[in-house]
Amino acid sequence: MATPQRAQAVPRLAERPATVAAAAAAAAARRLRPAAQSRRLVPRAAAPEALPETEWDLEDELQLVAQQRSEQQQRSEQAQQRDTELMEMWLGRLSGLPNTSRTVALLQLLRIEYGGAFSGLVGGSPGGKASKQGLDARDLRTVTELVNGVTRWRRRLDYTLSRFSRKPLSQLDPPLLTVLRMAAYELVEAKSPPHVINEHVSLVKAVVHQGAVAVANGTLRNIVRAMEAGTLPEPPPPAKGMSFEAAADALATGTSHPTWMVAGWLRQYGPPATVALLQSNNKRPRYALRLGSGVDPAALCSKLESVGVQARPSAFLPQEFLVVEDGMQALLHSGLVARGEAQVQDEAAGLVVALLDPQPGENILDACAAPGGKALFTASRMRGQGRVIALDVAPSRLAALRDTARRQQYGRTVWTVAGDLRQFAVQAAAARQKRQAVEGGDGAAAGAAAGAAAVGDLPHTQQPEPGWQGPAQYDRVLLDAPCSGTGVLAKRADLRWKRTPQQAAALVGLQADLLDAAGSLVRPGGLLVYSTCSIESAENEAQVEAFLQRHPKFVTEAPPEGLLPQECLSEDGRLTMLPHVHGTDGAFAVRLRRRDAGAVAA
Numbered sequence: 001m002a003t004p005q006r007a008q009a010v011p012r013l014a015e016r017p018a019t020v021a022a023a024a025a026a027a028a029a030r031r032l033r034p035a036a037q038s039r040r041l042v043p044r045a046a047a048p049e050a051l052p053e054t055e056w057d058l059e060d061e062l063q064l065v066a067q068q069r070s071e072q073q074q075r076s077e078q079a080q081q082r083d084t085e086l087m088e089m090w091l092g093r094l095s096g097l098p099n100t101s102r103t104v105a106l107l108q109l110l111r112i113e114y115g116g117a118f119s120g121l122v123g124g125s126p127g128g129k130a131s132k133q134g135l136d137a138r139d140l141r142t143v144t145e146l147v148n149g150v151t152r153w154r155r156r157l158d159y160t161l162s163r164f165s166r167k168p169l170s171q172l173d174p175p176l177l178t179v180l181r182m183a184a185y186e187l188v189e190a191k192s193p194p195h196v197i198n199e200h201v202s203l204v205k206a207v208v209h210q211g212a213v214a215v216a217n218g219t220l221r222n223i224v225r226a227m228e229a230g231t232l233p234e235p236p237p238p239a240k241g242m243s244f245e246a247a248a249d250a251l252a253t254g255t256s257h258p259t260w261m262v263a264g265w266l267r268q269y270g271p272p273a274t275v276a277l278l279q280s281n282n283k284r285p286r287y288a289l290r291l292g293s294g295v296d297p298a299a300l301c302s303k304l305e306s307v308g309v310q311a312r313p314s315a316f317l318p319q320e321f322l323v324v325e326d327g328m329q330a331l332l333h334s335g336l337v338a339r340g341e342a343q344v345q346d347e348a349a350g351l352v353v354a355l356l357d358p359q360p361g362e363n364i365l366d367a368c369a370a371p372g373g374k375a376l377f378t379a380s381r382m383r384g385q386g387r388v389i390a391l392d393v394a395p396s397r398l399a400a401l402r403d404t405a406r407r408q409q410y411g412r413t414v415w416t417v418a419g420d421l422r423q424f425a426v427q428a429a430a431a432r433q434k435r436q437a438v439e440g441g442d443g444a445a446a447g448a449a450a451g452a453a454a455v456g457d458l459p460h461t462q463q464p465e466p467g468w469q470g471p472a473q474y475d476r477v478l479l480d481a482p483c484s485g486t487g488v489l490a491k492r493a494d495l496r497w498k499r500t501p502q503q504a505a506a507l508v509g510l511q512a513d514l515l516d517a518a519g520s521l522v523r524p525g526g527l528l529v530y531s532t533c534s535i536e537s538a539e540n541e542a543q544v545e546a547f548l549q550r551h552p553k554f555v556t557e558a559p560p561e562g563l564l565p566q567e568c569l570s571e572d573g574r575l576t577m578l579p580h581v582h583g584t585d586g587a588f589a590v591r592l593r594r595r596d597a598g599a600v601a602a
Ligand SMILES: C[S@@+](CC[C@H](N)C(=O)[O-])C[C@H]1O[C@@H](n2cnc3c(N)ncnc32)[C@H](O)[C@@H]1O
Pocket: 349, 367, 368, 369, 370, 371, 372, 373, 374, 375, 391, 392, 393, 394, 419, 420, 421, 422, 480, 481, 482, 483, 514
């Protein structure tokens, strides 16, 4: 229970669209360390560049971060352990079977649900090479189609299956339910001939148990009979007279989305735009390529054509991006990506970097950088001059970014730092305090600040030069924040089932903290770009409004004329990409200029 003192200490949590999960996390942190309860990682009330000593204690903050992390880690480790054991058992059963599109698809689908994998293109990853041996490009296309189709249409498939299964779906073994979904997808959505169910029943026999065979056979043959008789039940569409909740639920079932997401979009965008969005989420996604440095778009189009890939220059960034019309598997097999001639990257991600408008010679912080698509495009726009500090909390993904940067000749431009942005901001503030104290001749204050950990001390940090401590503030900061990802549901169909309303709301709290930390790292007159691949106003417009209220030194600004195509910008100059309008991933980005008295805009 909150003490009066605590209630006073955390009023800002209540000002935000706080959530049960965020409140619980905050409460857990307070339980863990009562002494740190009144301290924020970056105190909101303070001017970002001048953290008052009375409110700030580096050691407390660092311990708080570490404790919060270890508690979360423990919980997720237990769940991961359970899922790993299940996966090992299923893998053992699957390993005796010959590799076919269906066995590989089953493995991928189980990995998505229990192994932390995600849906997307099946080419080189995520299943590992061994699991795909013997499959050619056509088979892999079938795997991609099955995995993405089943993931996308899961709710609608379950509607059908639940009408023919004698047992509630929640009581079925996960591999049995997954095979049933695959079979239902092939029969109902892909219109495959009825004999395909023999293969699915054999899969059930091998991977589940003999008793499940009768369940699979009965359920699937009943579906075939209903299809042949024209009596397959359809989810009822929204109808006049339905309550808002019932209409949202009907629309969500029919288009296979979670009801809470659809209800949110109906409120935010209205019915016609929501229907268009739902339809575009269910289409096969369109991929785009960013050209390697010095690669000519027309020349690459011809080269791609010779390996069976149809591509054309992007309408939004024609010099730097191509849109792939057909042939993604051929592209992945062509070696062009591995050789660095092109990278798979959506135009919406490219437009975020265009909005950042990085200039050669600048110091730029990419504050949530992994896996690094934007950091690398930033380095390319800077023509390899200047420095991009690519910070991320996930060291393993940063290692991959480091390798790619080297391969693309940006090894001396992109420098990786592994750490929590909030902690990084605290350390950079300590460095600034020390510098100011030294410059002001305050030896005692400089001595007190000297013991503080510095940016260069973070583990897994690349050191551009010995003793490097990192710039205390940056010309431009990109915060491409962790988000609900609702703008990328066509490519990441699994996200619609993995996200929960509580999680989405908790992300809003995290984004606010990260924005505060990122803001403190912008030099006077410098630029902060906040971006997400979410289409939720709580994570975008509302998040920015709340930030501006907390930090009056920042103002939003429209990009200079001609920097971005007008159709990508809202009236007030924010990048607003919507899948059903632009045909790209959904994305949001805004320029936030730090305007201190006397600061000159860059
Ligand atoms: C949307 S992704 C960034 C994508 C990246 N900008 C790109 O273009 O490839 C968000 C990233 O934020 C990172 N992240 C989450 N919390 C963080 C934190 N507290 N500090 C630093 N990075 C964090 C995640 O590890 C994830 O890689």
